[in-house]
Every structure is written in structure tokens, then in C-alpha cells.
Amino acid sequence: MQDFDLYVPTHIVFGKDRISGLKDAVAPYGKNVLLTYGGGSIKKIGLYDKVIEQLKDFNVFELSGIEPNPKITSVREGVRICKDQKIDVVLAVGGGSVIDASKNICCGAYYEGDPWDLVLDCSKVKKALPLITVLTLSATGSEYDCSAVISNSETNEKLPLFGTGILEPKVSFCDPQYTFSVPRSQTIAGAADIMSHTFETYLVKEGNVLSDAMCEGMLKTVIKYTKIAIEDPDNYEARAQLMMVSSFGCNGLLAIGRTPSPWVCHGIEHEISAYTDITHGYGLAIITPHWMSYSLTEDTVDRFAQYGINVFDIDKNLDKMEIAKLAIAKTSEFFKSIGLPQTLSELGVTSEHFEDMADHMLSHWMPVETAIRPIDKAAIIKILNDSL
Amino acid sequence: MQDFDLYVPTHIVFGKDRISGLKDAVAPYGKNVLLTYGGGSIKKIGLYDKVIEQLKDFNVFELSGIEPNPKITSVREGVRICKDQKIDVVLAVGGGSVIDASKNICCGAYYEGDPWDLVLDCSKVKKALPLITVLTLSATGSEYDCSAVISNSETNEKLPLFGTGILEPKVSFCDPQYTFSVPRSQTIAGAADIMSHTFETYLVKEGNVLSDAMCEGMLKTVIKYTKIAIEDPDNYEARAQLMMVSSFGCNGLLAIGRTPSPWVCHGIEHEISAYTDITHGYGLAIITPHWMSYSLTEDTVDRFAQYGINVFDIDKNLDKMEIAKLAIAKTSEFFKSIGLPQTLSELGVTSEHFEDMADHMLSHWMPVETAIRPIDKAAIIKILNDSL
Numbered sequence: 176m177q178d179f180d181l182y183v184p185t186h187i188v189f190g191k192d193r194i195s196g197l198k199d200a201v202a203p204y205g206k207n208v209l210l211t212y213g214g215g216s217i218k219k220i221g222l223y224d225k226v227i228e229q230l231k232d233f234n235v236f237e238l239s240g241i242e243p244n245p246k247i248t249s250v251r252e253g254v255r256i257c258k259d260q261k262i263d264v265v266l267a268v269g270g271g272s273v274i275d276a277s278k279n280i281c282c283g284a285y286y287e288g289d290p291w292d293l294v295l296d297c298s299k300v301k302k303a304l305p306l307i308t309v310l311t312l313s314a315t316g317s318e319y320d321c322s323a324v325i326s327n328s329e330t331n332e333k334l335p336l337f338g339t340g341i342l343e344p345k346v347s348f349c350d351p352q353y354t355f356s357v358p359r360s361q362t363i364a365g366a367a368d369i370m371s372h373t374f375e376t377y378l379v380k381e382g383n384v385l386s387d388a389m390c391e392g393m394l395k396t397v398i399k400y401t402k403i404a405i406e407d408p409d410n411y412e413a414r415a416q417l418m419m420v421s422s423f424g425c426n427g428l429l430a431i432g433r434t435p436s437p438w439v440c441h442g443i444e445h446e447i448s449a450y451t452d453i454t455h456g457y458g459l460a461i462i463t464p465h466w467m468s469y470s471l472t473e474d475t476v477d478r479f480a481q482y483g484i485n486v487f488d489i490d491k492n493l494d495k496m497e498i499a500k501l502a503i504a505k506t507s508e509f510f511k512s513i514g515l516p517q518t519l520s521e522l523g524v525t526s527e528h529f530e531d532m533a534d535h536m537l538s539h540w541m542p543v544e545t546a547i548r549p550i551d552k553a554a555i556i557k558i559l560n561d562s563l
Numbered sequence: 564m565q566d567f568d569l570y571v572p573t574h575i576v577f578g579k580d581r582i583s584g585l586k587d588a589v590a591p592y593g594k595n596v597l598l599t600y601g602g603g604s605i606k607k608i609g610l611y612d613k614v615i616e617q618l619k620d621f622n623v624f625e626l627s628g629i630e631p632n633p634k635i636t637s638v639r640e641g642v643r644i645c646k647d648q649k650i651d652v653v654l655a656v657g658g659g660s661v662i663d664a665s666k667n668i669c670c671g672a673y674y675e676g677d678p679w680d681l682v683l684d685c686s687k688v689k690k691a692l693p694l695i696t697v698l699t700l701s702a703t704g705s706e707y708d709c710s711a712v713i714s715n716s717e718t719n720e721k722l723p724l725f726g727t728g729i730l731e732p733k734v735s736f737c738d739p740q741y742t743f744s745v746p747r748s749q750t751i752a753g754a755a756d757i758m759s760h761t762f763e764t765y766l767v768k769e770g771n772v773l774s775d776a777m778c779e780g781m782l783k784t785v786i787k788y789t790k791i792a793i794e795d796p797d798n799y800e801a802r803a804q805l806m807m808v809s810s811f812g813c814n815g816l817l818a819i820g821r822t823p824s825p826w827v828c829h830g831i832e833h834e835i836s837a838y839t840d841i842t843h844g845y846g847l848a849i850i851t852p853h854w855m856s857y858s859l860t861e862d863t864v865d866r867f868a869q870y871g872i873n874v875f876d877i878d879k880n881l882d883k884m885e886i887a888k889l890a891i892a893k894t895s896e897f898f899k900s901i902g903l904p905q906t907l908s909e910l911g912v913t914s915e916h917f918e919d920m921a922d923h924m925l926s927h928w929m930p931v932e933t934a935i936r937p938i939d940k941a942a943i944i945k946i947l948n949d950s951l
Contacts, residue, residue, distance in 0.1 A: 176739075176799070176800055176803035176804065176807070177578075178577060178578025178579065178581065179575075179577050179578065180574065180575065180576055180577070181574070181575040181577070182573075182574040182575065183571065183572075184571075184572035185570075186568065186569075186570040186728075187567075187568065187569040187570065188568055189566060189567050189568070189569070189819070189820075190565075190566025190567065191566065193566065340574075351564075383784075383804065383807075384780050384783050384784040384787065384804070385777070385780040385781060385784050385804075385807065385808050385811075386780075387780065388776045388777060388779055388780025388783070389773070389776060389777050389780060391776055392772050392773040392774075392775065392776025392777060393773060395772050395776070396771075396772040396773050399772065411564070412564055415564035415820070416564065416771065416772070416773075416820075419564070419771070419773065419819060419820055420773050423773075428816075431577070431807060432577075432803070432804075432807055
């Protein structure tokens with residue numbers, strides 16, 4: 176059993192039409208609200224109007240157009256509004272990208288320099304505006320954690336921002352109905368993201384009964400309900416299941432007592448996205464089975480076999496290595512079955528920058544020594560090449 | 564999927580010797596500390612000295628002698644000290660009883676009347692002193708939730724106190740080493756308590772893949788590690804596993820998306836303890852299998868069969884009702900195997916007050932309509948009689 180800290184002080188408000196509590200959630204923090212959102216889908220589904228109705232007694236400023244793989248340029252604009260308008264609280268309405276950008280805006284509002292400094296050196300994150308979120312996409316878990324991922328197109332960097340005890344949203348409203356209109360392409364990318372968060376935590380050297388069970392429950396939920404959600408997009412139960420599990424991806428709960436994980440697939444995918452702006456979940460789905468195959472050895476076979484038996488119900492009497500290989504094959508099959516791309520080439524990614532990506536990851540990502548199988552530059556390039 | 568709220572803003576600091584961070588955890592709240600503890604076991608294991616060393620720069624006042632099934636009389640004394648000494652923060656060092664009493668003290672410090680009023684009407688809990696805990700017993704989960712249970716010997720009442728967003732500890736230090744000296748009698752009572760928290764949440768009308776997996780992981784952990792802990796009390800891994808899972812018993816995490824549960828066994832056990840002061844975990848272990856047998860019907864068999872298959876690995880090809888009955892039998896067997904009492908008679912409890920207990924539970928406990936099988940006065944008395 177490894178030592179751990181667990182601290183997730185966000186209030187999750189989950190269920191139908193619970194947005195009616197938004198006004199009361201915002202009120203304790205002040206009158207000046209920065210409303211952040213993306214490309215306008217919240218207007219199409221009527222959510223924007225509901226939010227504005229809730230905020231009629233507040234001074235609302237807006238930052239719209241926050242992009243997938245959110246850019247530091249959007250963050251800078253948000254920080255400018257916060258400083259100019261004396262914003263009291265940020266309300267992010269959207270998916271992980273909007274929430275992530277908003278986290279960087281919240282801490283940027285209390286920082287004198289460029290908010291990208293905070294990404295490059297998270298120890299500079301000392302204070303942040305309060306953040307409230309209304310979730311519209313089941314994927315990143317940003318609504319219930321202290322981290323964000325921000326991209327810088329000028330430097331081809333996509334890096335995580337952390338702020339334990341500072342960047343967690345105060346309240347996150349999670350109404351599965353707001354995900355009914357999420358297109359298949361984003362639903363499956365979200366599924367891959369949720370599963371990857373789980374794999375990164377689950378496939379480590381040391382697990383334990385409780386957190387293994389949680390991880391397996393996460394994976395089984397996504398496998399069961401993604402197919403229903405893409406065939407029947409307004410299916411409340413399926414959307415609710417995906418939304419519920421998505422929130423547990425990155426806040427440390429799945430990691431209690433386990434070996435720390437360097438989140439290798441996320442490290443590699445962030446490099447690809449930084450150079451090519453591909454959809455995060457697509458990149459993860461492509462890389463993951465190759466990372467698994469790389470990581471499967473005689474030393475690690477037990478974990479992969481456990482995954483196969485407990486998640487895919489593979490016959491436990493088979494040879495362990497066979498079970499493990501079947502489990503990896505079934506992972507690929509599942510991704511393919513919901514329509515996820517299988518190769519980086521399909522997305523137009525070439526091997527041109529693989530060397531740079533590997534170098535950058537090793538110098539900027541978390542220490543990778545604790546990975547279930549050690550990772551080095553050659554290993555990263557192998558996984559990238561296998562994913563082409 | 565049922566709507567839910569999830570809000571657990573406690574920072575869990577879990578692991579060996581992490582008490583070294585106590586000073587910094589207390590400091591933000593002020594200089595005047597009320598240290599609460601029980602019968603003195605924390606002195607025997609050297610923990611008291613470590614705590615005092617951490618608090619050498621604070622003004623420390625003490626309330627010791629907090630009893631199992633903590634009494635409102637202890638709470639009143641604690642409230643008096645808080646008011647007289649202008650206490651800034653309460654530090655509870657002990658198990659669930661010490662932490663529970665401290666929660667009532669924390670809100671009592673801001674209440675003009677008798678702190679028992681707050682138990683009788685939790686809507687009066689508006690504000691509380693900050694609470695920090697150092698856990699010494701794996702059982703109640705009070706270190707990571709907003710509730711407490713307080714007994715009043717004058718009125719033969721043992722009732723819950725709730726204060727969402729108010730009574731959660733700020734920080735809970737969970738070092739499994741402080742449970743090495745817990746005697747077998749308390750280790751097994753704690754195991755029964757953790758399992759009962761899980762059963763109360765798990766055996767409801769509607770579950771879901773993720774929270775079912777969490778519940779099953781909780782139960783399997785207790786079943787696996789309790790035997791190791793009682794045979795080898797200094798076994799860190801076993802003590803750590805029990806401590807880790809115990810914290811998740813009552814904070815709502817296991818209940819996400821499920822049918823609300825009226826916690827029937829706890830309702831009944833609190834009545835017995837209120838009249839007889841028996842050990843809470845013993846009462847639960849005795850009642851639980853009889854409640855399960857009462858609750859098992861054609862309508863509920865699927866849940867009990869799932870429990871049998873996933874927790875006890877019973878052959879899923881057997882008849883469902885047979886699996887369910889086997890699961891209940893195995894629950895009893897497990898309790899017996901670790902030395903828990905099997906009947907109320909063994910503890911000196913007679914049927915004298917069963918009628919009063921049933922009446923009092925129905926008028927003071929949570930609404931019981933949502934139980935997996937409806938409960939009424941006759942059902943409560945039947946379960947009590949079956950437990951004799």
C-alpha cells in the first residue's frame with residue numbers, strides 16, 4: 176500500500192434539471208461573473224438561455240470560442256477580462272476544454288505575468304478565482320479535479336496545469352441531458368478518454384482490491400454504455416452512466432494506495448496533439464493498445480490478465496499470457512467497434528516529429544520510471560511508430 | 564440512475580508517519596486547540612506525545628474520556644470548553660466515537676442552546692468550528708463524512724447528526740500504524756461496521772456498475788484483510804487496507820446513482836445500543852444476516868445473487884435463490900469466523916424493549932419506504948427476535 180493524499184473539495188450536483196440551483200451556487204462568490212464557453216453548441220441546446228436566466232441578477236461577461244485542445248491565447252483573453260472587469264467568479268459551461276481553459280484563467284487572474292508561466296511552472300499557482308462548471312461532455316473529468324491541459328501553438332506544447340486545493344471547481348453541475356446532442360465523434364472520443372484515464376491508473380505495478388474494483392467498474396461502464404449512447408443519443412441512462420464515471424478519471428480516487436503512475440499514453444498523446452491538434456481521445460485510443468503491448472511482459476502479465484478476466488470476462492483458466500494478449504486485442508476491438516480511428520496515419524500524422532516529441536515528453540512530462548514497464552526515448556518512438 | 568450530490572471536502576492524508584504534517588494542518592485555523600480523545604490508548608501507543616510535540620506552539624486544551632457510543636454529556640463538556648476558552652479548532656484523536664462527539668462539539672460551539680437540540684433537529688446545524696482528525700480505528704468512516712452518532716443515556720436515544728458542508732473534517736490523518744494495537748474485539752467490530760455501511764448502500768433496489776464494483780471491492784477487502792489483521796496485528800498492509808476502505812463507508816460515494824437507502828440495520832442497531840450500550844459493530848453483525856433473510860424475496864433475489872457471485876465467487880450457474888441464500892449464509896459464516904457474536908442473547912439483550920425500539924425507530928429514523936424490502940414495525944420486531 177502506497178501513501179496517498181485524497182482531496183476533492185468540489186460539490187458534484189448530478190441529475191436532471193439541477194441547473195435550477197446555479198444561481199445559489201454562484202451567489203456566494205460575488206456579482207461579476209465571467210461566463211466561458213466554446214463554439215456555441217450551448218446555444219443550440221438551449222443551455223445558454225437557461226444559464227443567462229439563472230444569472231439575471233449578476234453582471235455577466237463572456238468569453239466564447241474556447242477551442243478543443245484549448246489554447247493559451249484564449250486563456251490570455253479570459254485573464255484580461257477578469258482583470259479589467261474585476262471578475263468575482265468564473266462559470267465554465269462546456270466540456271473539458273472550456274473547463275481547463277477556465278482553470279488557467281482563474282489562476283491567471285491572480286498572477287502578474289503571462290498565464291503560460293503557470294503551466295510551465297505549476298508551483299507559481301498560488302491563488303485562483305472560484306470556478307463553477309456546467310458540464311456538457313463526458314470525457315476529461317476536469318469538472319471534479321484540480322488539473323487542466325493547455326496548448327501553446329507557438330511552441331508546439333500541450334502541457335498539464337495542476338493546482339491541488341486551488342483549481343478544483345467549487346460546484347459542478349452534471350446533467351446528462353446536456354450531452355444528448357453530443358455527436359458520435361465526440362461521444363467516442365470521450366469514451367476513449369475516460370478509459371485511458373482508467374488504464375493509466377489501473378495498469379501500474381501495484382493495485383489493491385478496492386481501487387482495482389473501481390477501475391474495472393469504470394471500464395465496464397464505458398464499454399457497456401458507449402454503444403447505447405451512440406445508437407440512441409437521447410438515452411438518459413447511458414448518458415448518465417458515462418457522465419458519472421467520467422468525473423472520477425483524474426482526481427486521484429482511482430489511484431488510492433497504488434503505485435504512482437506517469438500516465439504514459441497521455442504524455443505521448445499530448446505531444447502528438449501539440450504538433451497536429453488531433454482530437455485527444457482519438458490519439459489515446461490509437462496509442463493505448465500499442466502501449467499495452469509494449470508494457471506486457473512476464474513481469475507485468477498478472478495485471479493485464481486481471482484486466483482481461485475482470486473486465487472482458489475472459490476464461491480465467493486460460494494461460495495468463497494468452498488472457499493478457501486477448502485483453503489487449505479486445506481493447507482494440509472495442510475502440511474499433513465504436514468507430515474510433517485505429518492509426519495515426521488516418522488522422523494525417525506522420526513520423527516527422529517523433530524524435531522531437533519523445534525528447535520533449537521526457538524533458539517536460541512526469542518522471543516515467545514508475546511506469547508498469549520502464550519507458551525511454553526508444554520506447555516512446557516504438558509506440559509512436561506502431562501507432563502509425 | 565438516481566440524481567445525487569457528492570461533496571466530501573476533507574483532505575485525507577494517508578500513510579506512515581504523516582502526522583509530521585499535523586502542525587501545518589492546524590495552523591491556518593488559530594492558536595487555541597481543543598484536543599479530544601478517549602480512554603487513553605493514544606498515550607499507550609505514544610501518539611499523544613507525538614500530537615503534543617506537533618502542538619507545542621499552540622494553546623492546547625483537552626477533553627479526554629470520550630466513551631464508545633459517545634454521550635451527549637461528553638459533548639456538553641466539550642462545548643463548554645470551546646466557549647470558555649475561545650477554541651479555534653478541534654483536534655480529534657481516536658476512532659469514530661471521538662470524532663463523532665467532536666463533530667457535535669464543533670457545531671455546539673456556535674449554538675446557544677443544548678447541543679442535543681442539534682441532534683434532534685439537524686437543520687439547526689448552521690456553523691461549526693473546524694475539525695481535524697487523527698484516526699486510530701478503522702470502522703465508522705467519520706473521518707471522511709459529515710455525520711456523527713450521539714447517544715443520550717437519559718432518554719435511551721442514539722441518533723445521527725448530519726451537517727453537509729459543515730461537519731466534514733478539514734483534514735484527516737490516517738496512519739495504519741496507529742491501529743496496530745487495536746485489540747481483536749475492536750478490529751472485528753470495526754470490520755462488521757465497514758461491511759454494514761456497504762451492505763446498507765449496496766443492497767438497495769437499484770445499483771449501477773461503478774458503485775456496485777466499489778461496494779464489492781469494499782466487502783472483498785474487509786473479508787480478505789480482517790483475518791490477517793487479527794492474526795498478525797502489526798501487519799501494515801492488512802491494517803492499511805482496512806483503514807483505507809473504512810473511510811468510504813458513509814460519505815455518499817458508494818451511493819452515487821443508487822436508490823436512496825434507509826440504512827435499516829443501523830436504525831435497528833442504534834435502538835439496541837441506546838437501551839443496552841452494546842458495541843455497535845457487534846449489534847450490526849448480529850442483525851445483518853437476519854435483515855438479509857427478511858429482505859430476500861423473488862423481487863430482490865437478483866441483488867443478493869449478484870452479491871454472492873461477485874463477493875464470494877459462488878458459481879453463477881446455480882439457481883439464483885440458492886446463490887442468494889448461500890451468500891447470506893457465507894456472510895454469517897464470515898462474521899462467526901472472525902469471532903463476532905451471533906446472537907443478541909450472548910450480549911445480555913432481551914426482548915423487553917423490542918416494541919419501544921421499533922416504535923422509536925419508525926418515528927426518529929430515516930423514512931424506510933425505500934428499503935429493498937419494505938420495513939414496518941412487525942418487520943423490525945421479527946428481525947430483532949430472529950437476532951435474539
